[in-house]
Amino acid sequence: MGTLHVAAAAALTTLVFAGATTAANAEVKIGAVLSATGPASFLGDPEKKTLEMYVADINAKGGINGQQIKLFVYDDGGDPNQARTFGTRLIEEDKVDALLAGSTTATTMAIIPLAEEAKTPLINFAGAVQAVYPVKPWNFKTPHTDLMACEKIFEDLKKRNLTKIAMISGTDAFGKSMHDQCKTVTTKYGIDVLHEETYGPRDSDMTPQLTNIKGKAGVQAVVNPGFGQGPAIVTRNYRQLGITVPLYESHGVGSKQYIDLAGAAAEGVRLPAAALLVAEKLPDNDPQKKVVVDYKKTYEAKTGQPVSTFGGHMYDGLMILVDAMKRAGSADKAKVRNEIEKTRGFMGTGGVVNMSPTDHLGLDLSAFRMLEIKNGDWTLVQ
Amino acid sequence: MPEFLQFLASGLTVGAIYALVALGFTLIYNASDVINFAQGEFVMLGGMVTVFATAAGVPLPLAALIAIVATVLVGLALHRFAIAPARGASAVTLIIITIGASILLRGLAAVIFDKRFHSLPPIAGNKPLLVGGAAILPQSIIVLAATAVIVVLLWALMTRTLIGKALLATAANRLAARLVGIDTGRMVGLSFVVSAAIGAIGGILVTPITLTSYDVGTLLALKGFAAAMLGGMGSPLGAVLGGLIVGLLEAFGAGYVSSAYKDAIAFLVILDVLFVMPHGLFGRAGVERV
Amino acid sequence: MVAALQTRAGVMLLAVIILLLPLVLPSPFYFRIATLVFIFALAVLGLNLLMGFAGQVSLGHAGFFGIGAYAVAVGPTHWGIPSWAALILGAVAAGLLAFLVGRPILRLRGHYLAVATLGMGLLIAMVLTNEAQLTGGPDGMPVPRLDLFGWRVRGAMPWYWVSGVTLAIAAWLAANLLDSPTGRALRAIHDSETAASVLGIDLARYKLTAFVLSAVYGAIAGAYLALFDGLVTPATAGFLRSIEFVSMAVLGGLGSILGSVVGATLLVVLPQALTVFHDYEHIVLGLIMIVFMVFLRAGIVPSLAALAVRRKP
Numbered sequence: 003m004g005t006l007h008v009a010a011a012a013a014l015t016t017l018v019f020a021g022a023t024t025a026a027n028a029e030v031k032i033g034a035v036l037s038a039t040g041p042a043s044f045l046g047d048p049e050k051k052t053l054e055m056y057v058a059d060i061n062a063k064g065g066i067n068g069q070q071i072k073l074f075v076y077d078d079g080g081d082p083n084q085a086r087t088f089g090t091r092l093i094e095e096d097k098v099d100a101l102l103a104g105s106t107t108a109t110t111m112a113i114i115p116l117a118e119e120a121k122t123p124l125i126n127f128a129g130a131v132q133a134v135y136p137v138k139p140w141n142f143k144t145p146h147t148d149l150m151a152c153e154k155i156f157e158d159l160k161k162r163n164l165t166k167i168a169m170i171s172g173t174d175a176f177g178k179s180m181h182d183q184c185k186t187v188t189t190k191y192g193i194d195v196l197h198e199e200t201y202g203p204r205d206s207d208m209t210p211q212l213t214n215i216k217g218k219a220g221v222q223a224v225v226n227p228g229f230g231q232g233p234a235i236v237t238r239n240y241r242q243l244g245i246t247v248p249l250y251e252s253h254g255v256g257s258k259q260y261i262d263l264a265g266a267a268a269e270g271v272r273l274p275a276a277a278l279l280v281a282e283k284l285p286d287n288d289p290q291k292k293v294v295v296d297y298k299k300t301y302e303a304k305t306g307q308p309v310s311t312f313g314g315h316m317y318d319g320l321m322i323l324v325d326a327m328k329r330a331g332s333a334d335k336a337k338v339r340n341e342i343e344k345t346r347g348f349m350g351t352g353g354v355v356n357m358s359p360t361d362h363l364g365l366d367l368s369a370f371r372m373l374e375i376k377n378g379d380w381t382l383v384q
Numbered sequence: 385m386p387e388f389l390q391f392l393a394s395g396l397t398v399g400a401i402y403a404l405v406a407l408g409f410t411l412i413y414n415a416s417d418v419i420n421f422a423q424g425e426f427v428m429l430g431g432m433v434t435v436f437a438t439a440a441g442v443p444l445p446l447a448a449l450i451a452i453v454a455t456v457l458v459g460l461a462l463h464r465f466a467i468a469p470a471r472g473a474s475a476v477t478l479i480i481i482t483i484g485a486s487i488l489l490r491g492l493a494a495v496i497f498d499k500r501f502h503s504l505p506p507i508a509g510n511k512p513l514l515v516g517g518a519a520i521l522p523q524s525i526i527v528l529a530a531t532a533v534i535v536v537l538l539w540a541l542m543t544r545t546l547i548g549k550a551l552l553a554t555a556a557n558r559l560a561a562r563l564v565g566i567d568t569g570r571m572v573g574l575s576f577v578v579s580a581a582i583g584a585i586g587g588i589l590v591t592p593i594t595l596t597s598y599d600v601g602t603l604l605a606l607k608g609f610a611a612a613m614l615g616g617m618g619s620p621l622g623a624v625l626g627g628l629i630v631g632l633l634e635a636f637g638a639g640y641v642s643s644a645y646k647d648a649i650a651f652l653v654i655l656d657v658l659f660v661m662p663h664g665l666f667g668r669a670g671v672e673r674v
Numbered sequence: 675m676v677a678a679l680q681t682r683a684g685v686m687l688l689a690v691i692i693l694l695l696p697l698v699l700p701s702p703f704y705f706r707i708a709t710l711v712f713i714f715a716l717a718v719l720g721l722n723l724l725m726g727f728a729g730q731v732s733l734g735h736a737g738f739f740g741i742g743a744y745a746v747a748v749g750p751t752h753w754g755i756p757s758w759a760a761l762i763l764g765a766v767a768a769g770l771l772a773f774l775v776g777r778p779i780l781r782l783r784g785h786y787l788a789v790a791t792l793g794m795g796l797l798i799a800m801v802l803t804n805e806a807q808l809t810g811g812p813d814g815m816p817v818p819r820l821d822l823f824g825w826r827v828r829g830a831m832p833w834y835w836v837s838g839v840t841l842a843i844a845a846w847l848a849a850n851l852l853d854s855p856t857g858r859a860l861r862a863i864h865d866s867e868t869a870a871s872v873l874g875i876d877l878a879r880y881k882l883t884a885f886v887l888s889a890v891y892g893a894i895a896g897a898y899l900a901l902f903d904g905l906v907t908p909a910t911a912g913f914l915r916s917i918e919f920v921s922m923a924v925l926g927g928l929g930s931i932l933g934s935v936v937g938a939t940l941l942v943v944l945p946q947a948l949t950v951f952h953d954y955e956h957i958v959l960g961l962i963m964i965v966f967m968v969f970l971r972a973g974i975v976p977s978l979a980a981l982a983v984r985r986k987p
Contacts, residue, residue, distance in 0.1 A: 419785060419788075466964050466968065469968045470967060470968045470971055472971075473967070473968075473971035474928075474971070474972075475784070476725070476731060476920070476924050476928065477924060477967050477971045477972075477973075478967075479920075479924075480920070480921055480924045480925065480963060480967050481963070481964050481967045481968065483917060483921060483963065484959075484960045484961070484962075484963030484964040484967065485960060485964060486960070487956055487959055487960035487963065488956070488957055488959075488960025488961055488964065489960070490956060490960075491954065491955070491956030491957035491958075491959070491960055492957055494953070494956070495953055495954060495957070602913075602914075606792070606913060609789065609792075610789055610792065610793070613785060613786055613788075613789035614789075617785055617786070644804045645800065645804065647796065647800060648796075648797055648800050651793035651796055651797060652793075652797070654789065654790075654793055655779075655790055655793050655794070658782055658786055658789070658790055659778045659781075662781060662782050662783070662786060663786065664786070
């Protein structure tokens with residue numbers, strides 16, 4: 003499996019480079035800064051794989067407007083300072099036409115000013131609201147915001163008449179930001195947060211925190227904003243302690259891997275997620291079905307790993323950019339920016355994207371589906 | 385009371401992991417004065433090799449054996465190609481070499497394996513045992529028992545065998561050891577072998593509880609180093625107690641004080657202990673030769 | 675005496691390089707890289723005063739770096755302090771903290787000192803992460819630009835000169851310090867604490883001086899990085915950054931002013947150069963660190979200097 007992976011990666015890299023050299027005079031340059039290693043490799047790794055895979059594919063099919071894509075991918079290791087350096091390099095040295103950059107909110111915030119100053123279109127993959135609001139002319143984003151995830155969870159809680167909750171959140175940027183966003187809409191949904199706990203992004207045992215939640219009288223449900231391996235451990239510890247009230251995870255749990263890691267403990271857990279996770283289970287008349295099934299099959303066949311919504315965000319970003327370049331008829335930065343802003347009815351893995359001058363995200367709550375884990379697999383909550 | 389027992393169980397489980405890492409630090413330090421920051425990578429390798437061997441269809445016990453052998457070979461290679469050639473270099477130079485080795489091993493693991501998290505099936509199932517109202521995983525008890533067995537075996541090795549005594553002599557005084565005919569270079573190599581094996585065993589046993597990935601080593605090295613210093617560098621007993629204490633501080637800190645500052649509590653205690661006892665709980669005061 | 679001459683020559687060489695480098699740097703990207711080298715070199719120079727000259731290991735140096743960085747972020751944003759004043763306040767705060775914790779911490783020796791500084795660094799990083807209403811939490815916060823006498827310092831070119839000139843001054847100060855009685859005392863401590871104390875050197879006082887100075891250098895460097903990047907995150911003060919500083923200091927050469935700059939250059943430039951290795955860049959980085967340390971075990975600058983001296987007839 004390891005050698006296969008290496009071989010695949012090597013083959014992919016040569017493909018990208020072969021594509022680049024054959025059309026050295028007329029090419030579209032796309033730059034990416036992703037956290038392929040480090041604490042956010044959970045996000046950056048599938049993003050990078052998706053990007054390289056699909057750029058090779060687009061080039062094989064003739065490229066954009068007859069031009070091949072030359073791709074520059076740099077790994078910032080999750081460090082915003084490094085992200086800014088690589089962003090500068092893409093703009094100043096590689097002279098890219100567009101940026102697909104920023105796996106985390108912090109690295110994204112380091113790159114946005116560069117894109118604005120150089121007037122280069124940027125599509126980012128950060129989770130937090132501040133990565134797209136207030137709207138900046140050159141900055142766009144594809145992942146749902148954490149605020150939307152909270153609203154989706156609270157909507158579901160309200161439907162089930164569960165209003166007194168406890169929260170256990172990661173102290174990483176993702177968990178912290180989502181926790182704060184959740185707190186802004188508690189009154190809107192009539193939710194009472196009775197108790198709050200946190201855990202470090204690399205903690206290996208959360209039983210002390212969960213014991214305190216268990217001991218708190220009146221808690222009707224527990225919400226866990228977090229990503230990476232943390233939620234899987236929280237889920238295991240949750241069952242170990244025999245806590246019986248419903249557990250809600252976040253969209254940070256964006257891959258089948260969570261079920262693999264949490265095992266039987268994941269039964270009955272609910273979470274808001276993009277339709278990608280339940281691709282095959284969507285009804286045939288669902289307009290999103292084709293795109294998510296195609297992406298899932300391609301990704302899983304090429305990498306041998308379960309698909310994640312994070313890679314899906316990159317797919318959406320790349321396709322929105324490529325479509326905009328096609329409509330613009332060139333890679334001219336200003337024209338491409340205008341065309342990205344005019345994206346309407348784009349069917350992505352994250353949902354239907356309708357951008358506008360006041361909305362550079364273009365997703366609404368319907369982009370999220372509420373899922374429940376049953377028999378070791380996702381099911382749609384109707 | 386059930387809360388107390390739950391926190392205790394959590395602290396001992398996490399502490400046992402730190403203890404095994406700290407033990408690895410101590411063994412290598414004793415033989416060579418090297419602080420091996422790649423110790424956490426030994427734990428990572430134990431877990432990851434087992435995961436990928438079982439995924440390839442190898443039965444778990446054999447996979448675990450392969451992982452231990454592979455990790456020991458990596459430990460030997462680290463000693464042979466990075467530590468031994470730098471013989472006589474200053475302590476900080478050797479530390480940077482082990483930091484380089486840790487970056488190298490992490491990079492290799494990311495390419496050879498992958499960058500995702502993995503788990504292993506627990507040896508005795510997932511059903512928690514109820515003790516006084518606290519739910520304890522059977523795997524936690526296995527981890528603790530294994531730590532105890534390793535400590536006893538190590539103690540027997542050190543005091544009952546010739547090779548162990550040679551190792552102790554090397555730790556006490558390298559020059560004197562060489563004068564009485566001990567091949568101290570070999571002893572340092574041996575300490576890498578034993579440390580790598582302990583790390584790998586730890587990695588295999590804790591993966592069902594804590595999960596593993598290519599980069600779990602850094603944090604383990606940091607906590608294990610702190611634990612070894614708390615116990616007193618050079619004292620295996622101190623390393624184990626140091627590990628358990630750090631684990632317990634984190635668990636009780638998270639349970640009774642604040643989960644946000646639990647790591648802070650552990651380090652505040654370590655600082656306080658060091659201010660009162662500058663050589664850790666069980667360390668000996670070294671005499672500087674002028 | 676020879677060492678002192680070498681140090682002076684090193685500072686001169688550094689100043690010349692800073693002056694002439696812009697002639698060959700082709701684009702703002704290269705100016706950014708050079709600026710990062712200067713900023714990190716400033717922090718490493720501070721660390722080198724402590725490690726190289728006083729022989730004390732610190733694994734928490736990024737804590738001071740973080741204090742400086744957050745001073746210029748929090749001060750202007752929350753309390754309306756001008757950036758330049760916040761920078762000075764940050765440096766003073768870091769120095770003061772070093773002075774306060776220095777006494778008990780510096781009584782520890784060797785690896786015990788390492789773990790104590792490690793703990794101190796982690797505590798600072800933890801406060802920065804957890805006090806979100808002030809620091810923006812794990813996502814960090816934006817840093818207002820620096821205004822100096824109505825001149826807005828932004829972009830790679832101005833920062834090249836600000837950081838370059840600061841580094842040259844800092845190196846000159848360090849060289850002078852080393853040539854002073856304090857410097858001689860520090861080197862004696864480095865060679866042997868016991869022998870130094872027998873000679874009647876007040877160990878604690880000199881070690882504390884080195885510690886406070888290193889904290890101030892670190893805080894100024896941190897403030898520069900924050901102002902240059904326009905944002906800070908807790909990773910600025912993190913354990914990995916501390917390890918990076920120590921690696922830079924040791925790779926370049928402990929006890930060498932020029933070595934601090936060479937070490938910083940190596941670890942700032944390598945990640946840029948190694949991108950050609952794609953997924954294998956960390957493997958190559960690790961190998962390079964090992965190979966350099968095995969073959970140039972005193973660090974790049976001192977080892978090469980020793981070689982050069984030996985070659986001479």
